[in-house]
Amino acid sequence: MDLLFQNKKISGVLTILPEREILFEDEMSNYNFTAAKSLKLKMAMGYNKHRIVEEGVCVSDICCHGLNYLFEHDKLKKNEIDALILITQSPDYFMPPTSNIIQGILGLKKDMICIDINQGCAGFVLGLVQAFMFLDQPSINKVVLLNADVLSRKVSKRDRNSNPLIGDGASITIVERSDESQNIYGNIWMDGTRADALMIPAGGFREPATNETAILKEDENGNFRSREDLIMKGDEVFNFVQQEVPPMIEALLDKASVSKDAVDYYMFHQPNRFMLHKLADKLNVPHEKMPSNVVENFGNASGVSIPTNITFNLGEKLCTEKKLLCFSGFGVGLTWGSLLMNVGKLNFCELINY
């Protein structure tokens, strides 16, 4: 589905990552593979270190830390937040929404909207789309988009398929109306028939957690995980991304009448370096224009990976300059989406630790 927005802008991005850093080598003994085989995987996929929360840390803890940082540094005022969107797959509770929890902890005004959205790797694109739609309401002038996940808590340490790449963290993106009448182009696709490619089978209402669902079992590839852990069908996800994302980006640029060269950076979600290089090659985009270093430095924190990409790779540059960015997120759902927009002259664009 094609999307079109006008008079909207991003005015600040903050990424908050847990201080705790774990090296790939530190976890190799958890895996049921020889060190040589695991090191080969590390080289091929571009794994190195990842940021993981301490035990018990929840999404609201990281989000509140980041929002307090913005309040304390006069980068955001409490009473100007008209909507709080939290995109997460690891909420504090089933109920109430974690965005309401955050509103309560921080003492935000009551005359506002709080909403949780269950989305993953396409969560930054989905979140921006929701923020733009809220901004069409005259009463909503400023939207705070929170992307946050602590999915390491739902990944088996003995799963070499998912554990080396998982990351935790949160990002805060300020979205508001703009006087400049520039078009923002987007498109979004969904395919629920492939929903089982990325899922946590047990722990919800369909398959409640029991003693049985907590038992670690070995799969045919030698990975151990329980029904309560995240399971990813690596081959299906790889094929999905290579098949669906390039034509979506071609269609987006076509709709916007923008050439590939005119885009300054392709800021894509990063599952691993291998997949990003394949995507760049398929799209015929130079690797320098599609950064792929987030997973090796921080891990993949689903919806947080694009904001991490922005703050880590573009950072200060976006406070003074304006760049034409192409965002794309793809993953759980399955969901794939993209946005093409000018981003720059930001009030802040930085990465802090939790």
Place this chain on the structure above:
Amino acid sequence: MEEYFKQMAELLEVDSVNTNDELNSFEAWDSLTILSIIAFVNDSYAVTLNANEIKEARTIGGLKKVIDSKKK
């Protein structure tokens, strides 16, 4: 065909491979090798394979047959 054998030998980390070699008999065989084969077949033959199709092909020659049967 020669190019296919050469590429497969490289992915399986051996000097050469034969038609009847069993895929899972190679020392290097694991889920990463399967993903590398998926990527190689996609790049070279514009054919999309999943992990099960590769496993069910069993041998080097069997895999080539699956690729050829999926070529448009």
